Amino acid sequence: MICLGIESTAHTFGVGIMENEEVLANITDMYIPSGGGIHPREAAEHHSRVCGNVLEEALEEADIERSDIDLVAFSKGPGLPPCLRTGAVFARSLALSLNAPIVGVNHCIAHIEIGKLKTGAVDPVTLYVSGGNTQVIALSAGKYRVFGEVLDTPVGNALDKFGREAGLEHPGGPKVEKLAKEGSKYIELPYTVKGMDMSFSGLMTEAVRKLKDERLVDVCHSLQETMFAMLTEAVERAMAHADKDEVLLTGGVAANKRLQKMLETMCEERDADFYTVPHELAGDNGAMMAWLGILKYRASGEDKLEETNFIQNWRTDDVEVEWNK
Numbered sequence: 001m002i003c004l005g006i007e008s009t010a011h012t013f014g015v016g017i018m019e020n021e022e023v024l025a026n027i028t029d030m031y032i033p034s035g036g037g038i039h040p041r042e043a044a045e046h047h048s049r050v051c052g053n054v055l056e057e058a059l060e061e062a063d064i065e066r067s068d069i070d071l072v073a074f075s076k077g078p079g080l081p082p083c084l085r086t087g088a089v090f091a092r093s094l095a096l097s098l099n100a101p102i103v104g105v106n107h108c109i110a111h112i113e114i115g116k117l118k119t120g121a122v123d124p125v126t127l128y129v130s131g132g133n134t135q136v137i138a139l140s141a142g143k144y145r146v147f148g149e150v151l152d153t154p155v156g157n158a159l160d161k162f163g164r165e166a167g168l169e170h171p172g173g174p175k176v177e178k179l180a181k182e183g184s185k186y187i188e189l190p191y192t193v194k195g196m197d198m199s200f201s202g203l204m205t206e207a208v209r210k211l212k213d214e215r216l217v218d219v220c221h222s223l224q225e226t227m228f229a230m231l232t233e234a235v236e237r238a239m240a241h242a243d244k245d246e247v248l249l250t251g252g253v254a255a256n257k258r259l260q261k262m263l264e265t266m267c268e269e270r271d272a273d274f275y276t277v278p279h280e281l282a283g284d285n286g287a288m289m290a291w292l293g294i295l296k297y298r299a300s301g302e303d304k305l306e307e308t309n310f311i312q313n314w315r316t317d318d319v320e321v322e323w324n325k
C-alpha cells in the first residue's frame with residue numbers, strides 16, 4: 001500500500017510517501033519567522049504557498065504517479081489552527097481528486113510510531129522534545145499516556161529564546177550545543193522536576209541573568225547539564241512507573257549529542273535499551289504521518305469526510321491505539 005502523508009501542524013509543511021514500511025520520499029519546507037516567535041497566520045500562508053511544489057517534489061522523488069496513491073493521511077492535531085486547517089483542506093481535496101480514502105492522525109503519536117519502525121524499539125518510554133513539545137509518553141492500557149510534560153516553555157523553544165537573549169542565530173538549540181562543548185564550569189541553576197513534570201522558565205530566566213557575569217560557553221554548558229538532567233530524571237521515573245526497559249528519543253532536540261549521552265548512560269545503568277530516531281525522521285515530517293496513516297487504516301479503515309476536521313488540542317491519551325492490539 002502506498003500512503004501519502006501531510007504534515008502541517010506548525011512551522012513545517014511536509015509531504016512524505018511510504019510504501020508499507022519503506023520511505024519513498026520525505027520532503028519538507030519550513031516557514032522561518034521574520035522575527036520573534038511563530039505567527040500562525042503567516043505560517044499557514046507559507047504552507048498554502050508551498051504545498052503544490054512540495055507535493056510535486058515528493059511524487060518525483062518517490063518516482064510514482066498520483067494514481068499510485070492508495071491512501072492520504074494528514075496531521076489532524078494538535079497544532080496551530082490556521083496551519084492545521086490548511087493541511088486538512090489540502091488533504092481533503094487531494095483525496096477527493098484521487099478518489100482515495102483519507103485518515104487524520106495524531107502528530108505526537110506519529111513521532112512515536114515512525115521512531116519505533118525505524119529503530120526497532122518495541123514498547124519504549126518516548127521522550128519527545130521539540131520546539132513546541134516536551135512529553136514523556138508510554139503505552140499503558142491501550143493508550144499512549146503522557147507520564148510527564150513541561151508545565152511552561154518546551155525545551156526547544158526555551159533554548160531558542162535563550163539563544164535570542166544571548167545574541168545567537170535562530171534556532172538557538174544547535175548553537176547552544178556547540179558552545180556548551182567549550183564550557184567547563186558548572187554554574188548552579190534552578191532545577192524543577194515535580195513528579196514527572198518539568199518547568200524550564202525559572203531556569204531560563206536565571207541562565208539569561210548569568211550572562212552578565214559568566215562566560216557564554218559556561219552558561220551554555222550549565223544550561224544543558226541542568227535541563228537534560230531534568231529530562232533524564234523524568235524519563236527514568238516513567239520507566240519505573242510504567243515498567244518499561246526501552247527509551248526512544250525523538251523530536252528536533254533529539255539531535256543533541258549531550259542529551260543522547262545522558263539518556264544512554266541512564267539506560268546502561270538500568271540495563272535498558274536506548275534508541276535515537278534518525279534526524280530526518282525525528283523533526284516534523286510527512287513520512288511519519290503516512291506511516292501512522294497506514295497503521296490506522298489497516299486497523300480501523302478510513303475516516304468519513306465529515307470527520308476530517310482538525311482538533312487543535314488533540315491529547316495524546318485521547319487516541320485509542322487500535323493498531324497495537
Ligand code: ATP
Nearest residue numbers: 130131132133156171173174252253255256283284
Ligand atoms: P513540533 O511541532 O513537534 O513542536 P518544531 O516545529 O519545534 O516541532 P522540530 O524540527 O521538531 O520542529 O524542532 C526544532 C527545535 O529543535 C528547535 O527549537 C531547535 O532549536 C531544536 N534543536 C535542533 N537541533 C538541536 C540540537 N542539536 N540541540 C538542541 N536543540 C536542537
Ligand code: FE2
Nearest residue numbers: 111130283284
Ligand atoms: Fe513534532
